[in-house]
Amino acid sequence: MAHISASVFTSHVPAIGAALDMGKTQEPYWQPVFAGYEYSKAWMKQNTPDVIFLVFNDHATAFSLDMIPTFAIGTAAQYTPADEGWGPRPVPVVQGHPELAAHIAQSVIQQDFDLTIVNKMDVDHGLTVPLSLMCGQPQAWPCPVIPFAVNVVQYPVPSGQRCFNLGKAIAKAIHSFDADLNVQIWGTGGMSHQLQGPRAGLINKQFDNAFLDRLIADPAGLAQMPHIDYVREAGSEGIELVMWLIARGAMSDVTGGAAPLVKHRFYHVPASNTAVGHLILENTDG
Ligand code: DHB
Ligand code: FE
Numbered sequence: 001m002a003h004i005s006a007s008v009f010t011s012h013v014p015a016i017g018a019a020l021d022m023g024k025t026q027e028p029y030w031q032p033v034f035a036g037y038e039y040s041k042a043w044m045k046q047n048t049p050d051v052i053f054l055v056f057n058d059h060a061t062a063f064s065l066d067m068i069p070t071f072a073i074g075t076a077a078q079y080t081p082a083d084e085g086w087g088p089r090p091v092p093v094v095q096g097h098p099e100l101a102a103h104i105a106q107s108v109i110q111q112d113f114d115l116t117i118v119n120k121m122d123v124d125h126g127l128t129v130p131l132s133l134m135c136g137q138p139q140a141w142p143c144p145v146i147p148f149a150v151n152v153v154q155y156p157v158p159s160g161q162r163c164f165n166l167g168k169a170i171a172k173a174i175h176s177f178d179a180d181l182n183v184q185i186w187g188t189g190g191m192s193h194q195l196q197g198p199r200a201g202l203i204n205k206q207f208d209n210a211f212l213d214r215l216i217a218d219p220a221g222l223a224q225m226p227h228i229d230y231v232r233e234a235g236s237e238g239i240e241l242v243m244w245l246i247a248r249g250a251m252s253d254v255t256g257g258a259a260p261l262v263k264h265r266f267y268h269v270p271a272s273n274t275a276v277g278h279l280i281l282e283n284t285d286g
Contacts, residue, residue, distance in 0.1 A: 002100070002174050002181040005049060007247040007260070008040075009187045009215070009279040010133055012056065012240075014125035015272035017089055020132050033276055036266035037133045043263060043280060044134045044142070049184040051097045052145045053104075053170065054127055055246045056188045057152045059084075061124035068154050069116035071166065073108075074147035075101040082122035091128050091137075097144040100177055104146070107173030113166050123147055130188045133278075152189065152240050157227070160242045164223035167249020174250070187247030189240025191267075192233070193274035202235040203275045209267060211241060212277055216262055219248045237274075252283045260284065 016033060019025060025034045061082045063069065079094040105117055127147055135142055148170075151157055158166075167185075174183050191211065194202040211234075214222040223245050230239045253259045260281035268276045 002177040002179060002183055004171055004174055004185055004250055004252070004283060005182050006047065006263075006280060006282045007185050007187065007251055008130075008134060009244050009247060009277065010130050011190055011271070011274055011276045011278070012126050012129040012188045013271045013274045013276065014084070014129060017125050017129040017132055020137065021090055033268055033271050036268055036276070036278060039264050040134050040278065040280060041136050048142045050143055050181040051100055051183045052143060053148060053174070053183055053185045054130065054145050054188065055148045055150060055186060055243045056126035056130070057240055057243060058126060058149045059124050060153065062121045062149070065154065068151050069149065070151050070158055071113065072116040072118045072149040073101055073105050074118050074121055074149070075105060076119050076121065079121055079123045079145075079147060081128050082124045084124050089125070089128055091132060092140045094123055094127070094131070094141060094147070095144045097146055100174075100181065101146045103177045104170060104173040107176060108166070108169045111169040111172065113169055118149070121147065121149075126188060130186060148246070150243050150246070152242060157239060158242065159227065160223045160225055160245050163242045163245040164219065164249040167246040168254060170246065171250035171255070185247045185250045187244035189243050190234070190238060191241065191275040191277040192235050192238045194235030195237050195273055197236070199235060201273055203269055204233055204235070205267075205269060205275065207233040208275050208277055212265065212267065212279060215244060215248055215279065216281070219245065219254065223249070251281060252285050257283070258285045
């Protein structure tokens with residue numbers, strides 16, 4: 001059967017992708033950001049999974065106000081990096097895993113989460129920047145990826161509690177797939193940032209670090225935090241953090257297993273308008 005070996009959490013700041021693509025990683029502004037991912041890239045090489053289940057948000061690239069799925073699972077064979085206005089990023093096409101994705105769709109919908117099934121989708125910085133941070137600049141991404149898009153742009157957006165419960169359902173789905181696959185689940189977006197209005201530029205280090213603490217040690221309690229707390233404390237775009245609860249909800253300890261091992265923790269301010277947060281958690285009981 002398939003199993004979940006680890007979860008990875010990271011911000012997806014688009015300027016990080018641009019800095020990497022334009023060879024600016026050693027510039028004084030960017031060097032400390034990329035330094036925080038040196039461990040992660042080595043870890044990723046040593047712990048390359050068979051599939052990454054990548055929870056992210058689309059930024060009006062694949063979807064628009066014409067159509068707003070709350071939860072959308074990618075079931076395609078591949079996904080093209082999107083043109084977000086400056087041409088597509090020069091990164092590899094993302095290979096999908098249609099068989100596992102279709103199985104997860106079947107299982108999770110039968111567990112009463114009404115997913116949208118997406119057979120064709122371009123992927124924006126929400127998905128490609130986390131891959132770049134964890135994998136660097138390879139000719140091809142190291143494994144197939146199942147994109148899982150969450151609406152955190154247009155209200156109403158899903159609650160942290162619903163995201164956490166969805167993570168449990170996704171774990172159950174993965175564990176019932178009849179192939180010996182090593183799957184990682186990634187939660188991306190965040191941390192505190194606000195891109196608009198009078199509070200544009202808001203960053204809240206205290207909130208972010210408390211969020212990381214609770215994500216590790218008290219995810220069920222953290223899942224109860226209401227939207228208004230995210231928006232007040234972490235800014236309007238800080239709501240992207242609910243996606244981290246999907247990945248955390250899929251870890252073993254949530255359903256009675258052992259606590260995960262914290263392999264890496266990193267926090268840096270600022271990158272563009274955003275606080276960068278990053279965690280790698282490993283399941284210890286397979
Ligand atoms: C920025 C952050 C985001 O999450 C995003 O989607 C776009 C821009 C920023 O920090 O500039
Ligand atoms: Fe974003």
